[in-house]
Amino acid sequence: MTAPTVKVTMLGHSGSGKTTFTIGMLASMGPGEDDYAVSTRDWDHGMELLDAWSRLLETGKFPKFTDMSEFKEYAFVLQRGLAETVVTVDWVDYRGGALNDRAAATDTAALRARLEESDSVYIVLDGGILGGWIDEIAAGTSKEATLASARHRLGIAWTSNMLLTALDRMRSAGRRVPSLVVLVTKSDQLHEVLAKRGADKKSAELSALNAVRRLLPFAFSGGACTLIDFVSVGRPGAPPQPSGFKPPFLFTFLRYLHDAVATEERVLQAATAKHERTAGDLALLARRFGGGFFQSGKRDKLTALQQQLVAESSAHKARLEQLAAEAAKLEAELAGAHIFRNGDPGR
Ligand SMILES: Nc1nc2c(ncn2[C@@H]2O[C@H](COP(=O)(O)OP(=O)(O)O)[C@@H](O)[C@H]2O)c(=O)[nH]1
Ligand SMILES: [Mg+2]
Structure with a gap:
């Protein structure tokens, strides 16, 4: 990758x-x-x-x-x-x-x-x-x-x-x-x-x-x-x-990894046949894979192409998770930084 x-x-x-x-x-x-x-x-x-x-x-x-x-x-x-x-x-x-x-x-x-x-x-x-x-x-x-x-x-x-x-x-x-x-x-x-x-x-x-x-x-x-x-x-x-x-670059990088893993998780959920796809799911999938492959509703089976896309996305997610785990020690550099989530102090 x-x-x-x-x-x-x-x-x-x-x-x-x-x-x-x-x-x-x-x-x-x-x-x-x-x-x-x-x-x-x-x-x-x-x-x-x-x-x-x-x-x-x-x-x-x-x-x-x-x-x-x-x-x-x-x-x-x-x-x-x-x-x-x-x-x-x-x-x-x-x-x-x-x-x-x-x-x-x-x-x-x-x-x-x-x-x-x-x-x-x-x-x-x-x-x-x-x-x-x-x-x-x-x-x-x-x-x-x-x-x-x-x-x-x-x-x-x-x-x-x-x-x-x-x-x-x-x-x-x-x-x-x-x-x-x-x-x-x-x-x-x-x-x-x-x-x-x-x-x-x-x-x-x-x-x-x-x-x-x-x-x-x-x-x-x-x-x-x-x-x-x-x-x-x-x-x-x-x-x-x-x-x-130093803090801004590290914050940006660590946030990116955190959010990218979460997005990949959502893409995977929406792409696999496990649950009903919403309009939001379809928008996400269309942006990632181009429109057309995935339809709304729950499907029992994914086509071979869909399976391939899901496999790629899984590999991508695993890689992002690995990066996030390796970068965890950089969090220490942000100790004492003024970080707010939803307006409250904390990361
Ligand atoms: N006192 C002080 N002045 C600064 C500092 N950083 C920038 N400046 C001043 O602000 C001016 C503009 O900075 P610059 O980085 O070129 O701003 P930009 O136009 O946003 O790219 C500089 O020429 C300095 O006079 C700083 O940390 N302390
Ligand atoms: Mg400038």
Whole structure:
């Protein structure tokens, strides 16, 4: 079996820290203590991203990519030791959602299609702006401290709308909805703003978690599995202190395996003759195998072709389960991560 492909889409204001996160993620997920390592599929992408990271650490200068296209697409590969390619990650940094260039976005159709097939969507929030909003609320004086104003400044109104439309369409097509990562970038700025109010790091992050819940309620509702991750390269001018770059990728990967096993289970149940097939089952089967083979109702016997499809699906499921079992130790890396399922803390 070829390695499965996981699709990740990052949505955020331009300047919110998407590119910085992408390069920091690659640098942090390189070969480390465990056998897993991330690399790029393309030679040039690897050089481009890691050079930018070295420059950032050495000089404090953030990368200025001149490429202004709407989509920046990378393929990452997760390998385990020398033995195998575990998964390919198809990663899109969408430079949309900026307040002023939204109208100019020509590629929203491509983004919509992309969202509908994403396994994980990263909503990128600028931690400095978020901290500023929390500060205004605490001050209690500013008229700016409204939810609408924060949504506007963080670029969320637009992002939420795009995402909610995609989620609705995915559910009606019987697809599984993506896991969500709320990336609070520039967390050094968040800490700095709230330190002025006497908040230590922990209580600043607690305030931010509460603020994120108000801003993105759907990410904490029934059916959602969401990681909130605070990420920073450190304060400009100070020695770099990268933090928070590992959890999102691991969360996405582990969620993907978990959900893919569950989907395969459903496909198998619907494909075998053991139970009455519903319209939902048929939609699932049509998407997987093409229409026509499977009919509604319960059949005593499967055709030879159906049996072959079921066998392939079983093999696929066994392989996914094996990957999930082997990756279980990566869960330890997520200890202490802010993960919410159906709005409740926990995985
Ligand atoms: N203080 C601080 N600034 C950051 C951090 N990450 C990014 N920035 C700033 O945000 C700018 C935009 O980041 P970038 O990753 O290019 O955003 P993108 O447009 O979403 O890809 C950078 O040029 C930095 O000035 C961080 O961790 N801390
Ligand atoms: Mg960028």
